[in-house]
Amino acid sequence: MTNFLEMSGISKRFGGVHALRDVDLTLEVGEVHCLVGENGSGKSTLIKIISGVEAPEAGGRIIISGKEYPKLSPVYSTHCGIQVIYQDLSLFSNLTVVENIAMAHHLGGVHTVNWSSMRAVAVATMAKVGIEVDPETKVSELSIAGRQLVAICRALAADAKLLIMDEPTASLTRHEVNTLIKLVSDLKRSGICVVFVSHRLDEVLEIAERVTVLRDGAKVGTFAAAAIDSGKLSHLMTGKAFEYQKQVPDLAVGAVVLQVQGLGRDGDYDDVSLQLRAGEVVGLTGLLGSGRTELALSLFGMNPPDRGTMALDGHRIALNTNADAIRRGIAYVSEDRLTLGLILDQSITSNVTLTVLERLAGTFGLIGTRARQSHVARWVAELGIKVSDPNNAVKTLSGGNQQRIVLAKWMATNPRVLILDSPTVGVDIRAKDGIYEIIRRLAREGVAVLMISDEIPEVLYHSHRVLVMREGRLTADVMAADTSEDALRQAVNA
Structure with missing residues (x-):
């Protein structure tokens, strides 16, 4: 095939840090090429050099469609047909679909x-x-998947020849991922090269023809996707093997902490009955619109049910607000950590202490600096959070460390029940492993954990029991040790 982009000897240093070391990359016309690596491996820096945001060190070569460039600028990169869709999509939410897609035609x-x-x-x-969708619809009214399609349309309207998609599936359900994969295949057939960046290795292998692996700023290699599996790929990325076994709990000693009977909310879910035991991790999976998140919000007091009962430690409770839930020992980690889980512009310290301000308050309701520092230091150490300065804004952390900050915030409340909605979305494989270990530790300490995910392997290998939800109802309740990935997928899609 014809090469669209050839890069050789690409290096980049930021101060004393080597972000990239002598990296080579070749992208072919009409190819789907995946770029993988841990956070900090150099993926983002390489993308910025391709898009002209950063310039490589002297000696690197960039050839696009046979023409060599010592470096690129955003204008040159766009002129060459290079478009990047970042994870935040960079759309104007207050403008219409039409305006977002065709705006580039009327700039200048x-x-x-x-x-x-x-x-x-x-x-x-x-x-x-x-x-x-109605072209006059404002982007703010669209779902995440809908906004992503608009971002793709904007790139195509700009005559994209190379489309780089950074974590495009991080906030999508499996059904939406399938739609995106089909679209990428259509783009390939039309001759567009697609670079797909993702931490979801199964999706990488499903969609890619070739995979380039970066580790610590260096290129490990480029491999045919058909010749490797997710285990091999994770080892290439990290130098470590990740092998998970199904969880087999001893529930005989775990008392029922939360019991739900006949819970229903019009338009969201109906007749839901479940139990969560101390020391148990229960996985909850289902397709988009199955009612998973709506149920979780009800259990956290933010989406009060219309009927049914809830009991905590055998005593009937009514949760009308999230404050009610927190007082009773129920914590909730939202799927959308950037909007609902963290205050990105505030410090790491402020975010970690947010849920326990009253507990930290001393005389006259004042919170001493020493008390705050001690509290933050404890959780940073316990969860292995990589923090250079607790006073830095939480937005300066990697996705995995941000998620640990959210967990620290809620673990500090000593919850009886912890609800995790897609706890590993958008984090790399090593960070995922760390989060799984935190969940296992919480279970060993007697916390009842409800983990919501649309990744079948995640609920199968990191839960003791798995619930399947479809069209607002629980349709399956199985022990993880007694089922398989195929059986769960059939239950979800039945």
């Missing part, structure tokens, strides 16, 4: 906007992608 110069032309460009591009 002084002229009036030709709205009919903009709409024609947007509608034509949406037809290629298969988006069925």
Whole structure:
């Protein structure tokens, strides 16, 4: 095949840190190429060099469609047909679908906007992608998956020849992932090269033709996806083997902590009955719209049910607010840590102490600096959070460390029940392993854990028992040790 992009000897240093060391990369026309590595492996720096945001050190070569560039700028990169869709999508949420897709056609110069032309460009591009939405809809009204399709349309409208997708499936359900994979296959057939960056290794192997692995800023190698599996890939990324066994608990000693009977909420879920025991990790899985998150919010007091009962330690309770749930020892880690789990612009210290301010308060309700520092130091040490300075904004941390900050915030409340909604979304394989160990430790300490995930291997290998939810009802309740990935997938998709 013809090469679209060739890079050789690419290095980049930030101060005394080598972000990239003599990296080579070749991307072919109409190829789906995955780029993998742990956080800090150099993936983001390499993408920034391709898109012209950063310049490589002297000696590196960049050749695009046969023409050599000593370095790129964002303008040159875009002119060459390179488009990047970052994890945050970089859309204007207050503008319409049409405006977001076709805006690039009307940047620069002084002229009036030709709205009919903009709409024609947007509608034509949406037809290629298969988006069925009113073009005048504001982007803020779309789902995450819908916004991602708009971002792809914007790239195609800019005549993309190379489309780099950074963590495109991090916030998508399996059904939405399937739709995205089909779209990537369509882009490939039209001659567009797609670089797919993801921590979900099964998806990488499903979609890619070739995979390039980075570790500590160096290229480990480029491999045919058909020649490796997720175990081999994780070892190449980390130098460590990750092997998980199904969990077999001794539930005879675990008392029922939370019991739900006939719980229902109109339009969300109905007739849900379940038990969570001390020391048990219960996985909950299901497709988009199955009612998983709505149920979790009810258990946390943020989505009060219309009917049914809840009991904690055998005593009936009514949760009308999240404050009610917290007082009774129920904690909730949201799927969307960036919006709902953390205050990104505030310090690590502020985020970790947010749930226990009253406990830390001393005389006259004042919180001493020493008390705050001691509290944060304890949880940073216990959860192995990599923090250079607790006063730094939490947004400066990696995804895995951000998730540990969210866990620390809630673990500090000493919960009886911990609800985790997609706890490993958007974090790399080593960080995932660390989070799984934290969950296992909490279970050993007697916490009842409800872990929600649409990744079948995650609930199968990191839960003692698995619940399947479909169309607002629980349809299966099985011991993880007694089922398989195929059986769970069939139960989810039945």
